[in-house]
Amino acid sequence: MQQRDAMKVLRECVSDDDVVILGIGSPNIDWLALGQRELNFSIFAAMGLAQSFGLGMALAQPNRRVLVMEGDGGVLMSLGAIASAAEQAPPNFKHFVFMNRSFGATGNQPLPNAMHLDLAAAARAMGANGCHITSMDELQRQAAHLIREPGYVVVSIETDQGVLRDFPPAMHPPLPIQQRARFLRAMGLEQ
């Protein structure tokens, strides 16, 4: 399954009011390529921080759905953060992990013990709900439920390795200062 195809399925179940937080690397590029949303927030330079950023957001905005989309390398780097999130278990928090089993942004070098990792099982071992999705059929069947049903969940999705390492020249993401202004305005927050 290509990551972008998986994201298209998820995108159809995301409503305009949902916040989508994007981890560094290809999840960021592929999601932004599906079209602009005011409530996207890209984490540009801090690998492994997207889920913690999402937890803070979900606790601050209990009436709004918060989705995090990031790669398996970032999650592997900060596995303990799942325990922190699982203790709070904000029902509006959905954590999607794209498992290409490699460091995509640097040339698809394999993660340590790449082929044996099961991050959904790791999430369950830390007291979170975790499920692993391996096929497009399964994703299409479950996406709406996983996104819309209240409850903190970690969803790992098996994906192919990609080829993009950085934003293509035609697709400039907003600078962080621009993103800040746009996002806070869309949230109706004072700057």
Place this chain on the structure above:
Amino acid sequence: MIEPAAQPTPDARAGPRLLVEALQRIGVSLAAYLPDEWLEPLIDAVERTPAIRGVRIAREDEGIGICAGAFFGGTRAVLITQNSGVLLSGNAIVGCAMLHHAPFLLLVSYTGSISDRRFYQINKGRATEPVLQALGLRYAIVEEPRQIGMLEDLAAYAYQSAQPAVALLGRNVLGV
């Protein structure tokens, strides 16, 4: 001969409560924290404050992400950690909080500072301020309860500059 460390005065034991009152005046409603011997009374005071939601974390840089995310959700947050957490969180501070202009306070126990007297904290203490300076983070050293008002100045600085700011807390203000 090295004298034993001075016992905290009754005034110093009031520090944690006064710190929490300052956080409430600042409008903090979320605190991420990881325990430290010096921070125990402060974390205990936070946990007894219903207006502040406590979030236990497994590693300090998680707290940088949580506080930044909370800011973008309209909530003022604080990370409570030993200075070891600042040393660990360098990339999270510059790559998550500073790059994205997310202000919040860090309340940091200043272990290895002169009043510490534990040999194994010495290098941590010596590295702390140069690292903060290198990161470009504004900080204030708060040693005594009468200086706790600095927290409100520091918070104003953080939110006006759209960057985190750090209070380095000595043992007298932490009541330990």
